[in-house]
């Protein structure tokens with residue numbers, strides 16, 4: 240029987256489960272898609288009960304995949320092939336659900352991080368400069384509907400007798416990790432420091448729920464979970480699908496933070512970038528960094544040592560390429576890559592994908608997307624290439640802000656996500672930044688990060704030095720000296736293009 244940690248990554252689109260052995264190998268995996276609904280403009284929801292059922296399915300698939308890999312189909316669902324020693328949780332951040340403490344029944348749908356239902360409440364609060372600055376200083380986050388605080392405030396008003404019930408402790412407010420742990424255990428109500436820091440209700444310096452913000456938003460502290468370290472046994476599983484009872488739940492961490500941990504972000508000089516629909520560029524440090532409006536300051540994790548994180552979220556990267564692909568009538572991403580490769584390197588087009596304003600480091604909701612530098616000689620290939628370049632430049636914009644705050648030299652940018660499989664893109668990113676890009680061979684880096692934290696909690700590994708030894712193979716893209724002048728010139732032009740798309744500037 241092989242000892243494994245079950246690492247569950249509960250994302251927005253899929254629930255993935257990995258089985259990780261003590262050498263850091265992935266020996267089984269399963270993934271199940273999740274549904275998402277858009278009930279009206281700006282509203283984005285998921286079904287909390289479906290999420291729990293899909294978690295069970297993905298665990299069963301992961302355990303079953305070990306059976307398939309080993310050619311033994313005798314043991315029911317593989318439960319005799321592996322011994323799960325601990326459960327690790329990585330989760331989509333900022334999404335929040337309210338449920339009844341006495342029954343565990345959801346009182347709301349999961350209000351997704353993408354859901355903008357509290358836009359007008361945020362706008363009103365932002366007009367109060369003093370409060371706005373206070374929230375940024377205490378939580379490290381700019382007032383925005385992405386974060387749970389304002390959505391929870393509204394939900395408590397909408398639930399009949401909501402405030403009184405909240406005061407009496409009858410309502411639980413939890414991010415997805417809390418909901419998962421509640422359902423996998425006999426109702427342990429807990430969160431970790433990384434997820435707490437994304438609620439916009441948590442003072443990241445003192446590491447306590449912020450009573451001034453709670454009071455202003457009418458949220459009773461009795462609704463909130465206790466905050467524990469990310470690497471910590473919070474309770475034992477109950478029987479949960481194929482998962483047996485009595486297994487320690489040993490880590491919880493927000494997915495972006497988990498990815499940074501999986502990339503070895505506890506070591507000095509490591510910055511990570513996740514390339515997806517949007518992108519997140521993030522680095523960790525042991526001291527509270529300067530709170531800057533361009534990027535979020537957050538708690539990265541607590542693995543006995545609390546690490547802070549600096550993170551910039553870019554709204555459109557993969558989605559920017561896809562938008563241009565559709566506009567150009569290109570069939571698929573492969574064809575889009577081929578088209579972009581035909582562009583001449585000295586083409587003059589820039590695309591700024593401010594398709595729903597600009598995220599980090601500009602945070603400009605008024606900005607609109609533009610193509611500029613168009614000439615009569617411009618070809619479709621040039622426009623396609625400008626879409627790929629917009630990803631490089633936007634990552635660079637955030638990378639430079641983070642680099643200013645990091646005390647040490649950046650050794651490498653560690654990358655994950657689908658678009659990183661594009662070698663041209665990764666080499667160009669290295670050339671533009673003048674920093675080595677490191678692309679690891681395990682795609683599920685968030686689950687790995689959560690798994691490492693669980694392994695520390697149950698004594699599989701003792702130190703982060705041991706974890707660093709587990710790192711697998713990686714492809715390195717080293718910056719080419721001869722390309723740097725070219726990319727620096729283009730980057731200067733990009734800055735002008737960004738100015739042009741910012742209408743109010």
Ligand SMILES: O=P(O)(O)OC[C@H](O)CO
Pocket residue numbers: 249250251252330331332333352493494495
């Ligand atoms: O579900 P993902 O992987 O897109 O991640 C969502 C982020 O955690 C939101 O901040």
